[in-house]
Structures are given as structure tokens and as C-alpha cells.
Amino acid sequence: MANVCFLLAGGYEDSEMKNPYDAMNEAGHKTVVVGLEKGTELKGKKGTAAYTSELSISEVKADDYDAVIIPGGSAPEALRVSDEVVEFVKQAHEQGIVIAGICHGPQVMISADILNGVNSTSYIGIRDDVKNAGANFLDQEVVVDGNIITSRTPKDEPAFIKEILNKL
Template structure:
């Protein structure tokens, strides 16, 4: 079974965390929530779910994980300005780990500068940011390009989850 790291900060899209997280656990994978601080209570923007971070980003090593999942909402904005988060995602990509982002999740990948020449999708609001990062934006429910998996919105979660599970 795989070790899956969820990168999370306050204000994530509730279902984009809950549904992939539950699906990974149901499939028997080991999951951890990594935040900017250990033990922080992280609330979804709709208030339907909350998670406590198992580790801070400064405590984790990329080598310990097979996949990194980045839910959307406003959380990626808080994550992408943290140098340790950006370096973690950069290293995960260098090691060919699965990196999956939905909605605004790819913002962290943009900051890690790992999307040049990569096919991606996202929430329409960051489409131009993806293009400016050198990505080929596709308006599809899920796009898989090598180790990178991206999706648009909560309605695309089933396809997003399916592709993550396929990769693991």
C-alpha cells in the first residue's frame, strides 16, 4: 500500500479533501495530513469538515511518500508562499512521485515550477496562471500527464480519485 501525503491549510474546498482522503483510506493506503504547523486544526471553507495536521511541512521528507494530494479552495494560496512546501513538491516531482491537485491545487505546482510542457487542468480562474507557467491547459474533468494529475472542480472528484488510485 502507498503512503499518501495531503498538503493542507485552512480554507480548502471541503469535498476536495474529504472525498479523496476517504477514498485513499478505504483503498488501504496510509494517509497523513501535512500543514504549515503540526497539530493545527484545519477547517474547510464550507465548515463541513476539519482535519488536524499530523505533521508540519518541516517535519516530513519526500522519500516517505508515494503521492502528494493538494485539495483546492483557498488553501493552496497559503501553501504556495511557504518555501518548504514548494521545495517538497519540487522534490516529489524530481522523484517521480504522484502529485495530484484539484481546483486551485495546481497553484502549488506552479510555484514549484514543475509544469513546463505538462498537460493540466484546473479551476477556470487559474487557467491563465497555468498557461503562464508553461503548461498546456485542457478543459477536461481530469488530466494525467506522467506523474501529474489535475482536475477542475468538485464535480470532477470521481474521475480525479479514480486516476490517483490507478497510479497507486
């Protein structure tokens, strides 16, 4: 089974964390919630989900994982300003590890400079940012390009989860 890292900060879109997290666990994969600090309670923006970071970003190495999942909401904005998060995502990409971002999740990919020349999608509010990062923006429920998987909104979660599971 695969080791799956969820990069998380407070203010994430509840279902974009809960549904992929539950699906990975149900499929038998080993999941870990990684935050900026270990042991922090991270609440979703709608208040229907809460997770505690099991490891801090300074404790993890990209090659320990088979996939990195970045839920949307306002959490990616908090994550992308961390040099350690950006370096972790860069290293994961260089190693061909699955990197999946939904909604605002691609903001972290933008900061890691891994979307140049990649087919990608995102929440429409960051569409121009994705394009400016060099990606070919596609308005589709899920876009898979190599090891990168992106989706737009909570309604796209079933397709997003399916493609992550397919890659694993």
C-alpha cells in the same frame, strides 16, 4: 499499500479534501495530513470538514510518500508562499512521486515550477496562471501527464480519485 500525503491549510474546498482522503483510506493506503505547522485544526471553507495537521512541512521528506494530494479552495494560496512546501513538491516531482491537484491545487505546482511542458487542467479562475507556467491547459475533468494529475472542480472528484488510485 501506498503512503499518501495531503498538503493542507485552512480554507480548502471541503469535498476536495474529504472525498479523496476517504477514498485513499478505504483503499487501504496510509494517509497523513501535512500542514504548515503540526497540530493545527484546519477547517474547510464550507465548514463541513475539519482535519488536524499530523505533521508540519518541516518534518516531512518527499521520498517518504508515494503520492502528494493538494485539495483546492483557498488553501493552496497559503501553502504556495511556504518555501518548504514548494521545495517538498519540487523534490516529489523530481523523484517521480504522484502529485495530484484539484481546483486551485495546481497553484502549488506553479510555484514549484513543475508544470512547464505538462498537459494540465485546473479551476478556470487560475487557467491563465497554469498557461503562464508553461502548461498545456486542457478543459477536461481530469488530466494525467506522467506523475502529475489535475482536475477542475468538485464535480470532477470521481475521475480525479480514480486516476490517483490507478497510479498507486
